[in-house]
Amino acid sequence: MISALIFILFVLFMMLKIPVAVAIGLATYIPFVIGGFDLISIPQQMATSTQSIPLLAIPFFxxxxxxxxxxxxxxKxxxxxxxxxxxxxxxLAHTIIIAECILSGCSGTALSDAVGLGTVGIKAMKDEGYEVxxxxxxxxxxxxxxPIIPPSVMMVxxxxxxxxxxxxLFLAGLLPGVVIAGVLxxxxxxxxxxxxITCPAPTSFSFRQVLRTLKDGVAALLAPAIIIYGMVGGIVTPTEAGILACFYSLVIGIVYRTLTLKGMKDALVETVIGTALIMYIIxxxxxxxxxITMEGTPMLLADWLSAISVNKWVILTLINIFLLMLGCLMETLPAMLITVPMFLPLLQxxxxxxxHFGLIMIFNLLIGMITPPMGIGLYxxxxxxxVPFEQIVKACFPFLVCLLISLALITYIPWITMVLPNLLMK
Incomplete structure (x- = not known):
């Protein structure tokens, strides 16, 4: 009953366009009062949840x-x-996909990558005659x-x-990322x-142009390799990898002479705001x-789904449907924070x-980024x-089908996710 009230209140507050962080707080506080729980548990749980060393990776990434x-x-x-x-x-559309695969190895969030690539890529595509x-x-x-190709804040x-x-978990995201990119x-x-689609004729391949752009951007292109190799080789922890990514970015900025005091200040301010929001939501x-756990909802959910079927593939299909629907209504971070504790007993x-389930969950919720009514990526x-919202939704539909195909591959072929972790980290 309490869990249902929490969900109804949260959806109601989101429909009223209350900021997500405030909506979660109100949807938690009201059931606490109605259920007669000690309110001191709220700050206690909030403090305990943020006392984790791996969370230090978030601001650095x-x-x-x-x-x-x-x-x-x-x-570059x-x-x-x-x-x-x-x-x-x-x-140029393929260029966007490849550039994101490389950029994912330096960043860890979808929206910041969308803004960064959108500023450069959309203008270039528009100039070449592609529809905006x-x-x-x-x-x-x-x-x-x-968030699929490491490093990833959602994975942390x-x-x-x-x-x-x-x-x-970082290693598990590499091959699924390649699969998704290939399908797109x-x-x-x-x-x-x-x-x-309307697009210009392809240009002829120029090895000289490849060498020129490689020389111009080699320092930036090496960043993902250094970060991922450092973690896989056991040289640095994921948190230290975040520090390494920041340090390397600063070094590159000095080498390319693009680092300024104003740029550094703006980056720090943006990071502080983003980190504060994420940590509060956590x-x-x-x-x-x-x-939700105190009410016993996770075990009730496990019993209910087990009563439907004991076949794990059927259960995973039902979970996929639930997460896809949830991703349409909630932002990815709060949805994950609420549902992971609910599904863990069932997974066991x-x-x-x-x-494997981590990749399934993250990708499910990411698909919600391009799915109305929430669809924060669309906005x-x-x-x-x-461009009007409706036009972007229509343009995304063919890719939504591709993403669902990719989700099916990742869900029903665990080898795609688990081969690298099992091979490199026995």
């Missing part, structure tokens, strides 16, 4: 992503990606790779909630070949999760690897491009 955008490094990555993908039909709505759709769908939070190895590029190629959501009963693209 956020800062690294902001620095990459502010220092002009995203543009885009130019290199364009040199290796420009010869393919629909070349299509360019926006490609950009926001590509930005989903940010999931690893803490599920008590799993963050390094293994396949869709772009088909749309370009079948004339469903803290208040932990109080909500504690209340079904013997589903929590690392970001509206703000960047000025």
């Amino acid at each position: 956020l800062l690294a992503g902001v620095l990459f955008n502010n220092l002009g490094l995203t543009g 990555i885009f130019n290199f990606s364009r040199s290796i993908a420009g010869w393919i039909t629909g070349g 709505s299509f360019s926006a759709a490609v950009t926001i769908c590509a930005a989903m790779l940010g 939070i999931y690893a803490i909630l599920a008590n799993v190895s963050l390094a293994k 590029m396949g869709q772009i190629y088909w749309m370009a070949k079948s004339k469903r 803290a208040i959501s932990s109080a909500m999760g504690w209340l 009963r079904l013997q589903v690897d929590p690392i 970001v693209m509206v703000a960047i491009t000025g």
Whole structure:
């Protein structure tokens, strides 16, 4: 009963356009009072939830992503990606996907990547004759790779909630990220070949241009390799990798002479604001999760789903449907903070690897970024491009189908997720 009240109140507050952090707090406080729980439990749970060393990685990865955008490094990555993908039909759209794969190795959030790539990529695509709505759709769908390909802020939070190895979770995201990128590029190629989109003729491949853009952006391109190799090789912890990403970004800014005091100040301010919001949502959501757990909802959910079927693939299908619907109504972070504790007992009963499920959950909720009515990624693209919301939704639909296909592959072929963690971190 309490859990149902929490969900109803949260949805109601979101419909009233109350900020998500405040909505979570109110949806937690009211059931606490009605249920007769001791209110001192709220600040206790909030304080306890933020006393975790791995959470230190969040501000560092956020800062690294902001620095990459502010220092002009995203543009260098885009130019290199364009040199290796420009010869393919629909070349600039492929460039966005490849650039995001590289950029994901430096940042850890989808929306910051969408803003960074959108500023550079959408303008370039518009100049080449692509429809702006299509360019926006490609950009926001590509930005989903940010939290899938390590490092990832969402993975940091999931690893803490599920008590799993963050390094293994980072490795688990590499191959699914490649699969998602491949499916998106396949869709772009088909749309370009079948004339469903307006795009210029592909340019001829120039090895000289590849070398030139590689030379110009080699320092920026090395960043993902250094960060990921450092974690896989056991040289640095994920938290230390965040520090390394920030330090390396600053060094690159000095080398390219794009680092300024104003730029540094703006990056720090943006990081502080983003970190404060994330940490508050984590803290208040932990109080909500504690209340849901105290009522016994996770075990009730496990019993209910087990009564429907004992086949784990059927259960995972039902969970996928639930998470996709939830992602349409809630932002990714609070949705994950609330649902992970609810599903963990069920995962243990079904013997589903929590690392595999972590990728399933994160990708499910990311799809909500391009799905109305919440669809926060859609609103970001509206703000960047000025294109009406309905046009961007329509342009995203073909890619939504591709993302659902990718989700099915990741869900029903665990090997895609688990091969690298099992191979490299036995």
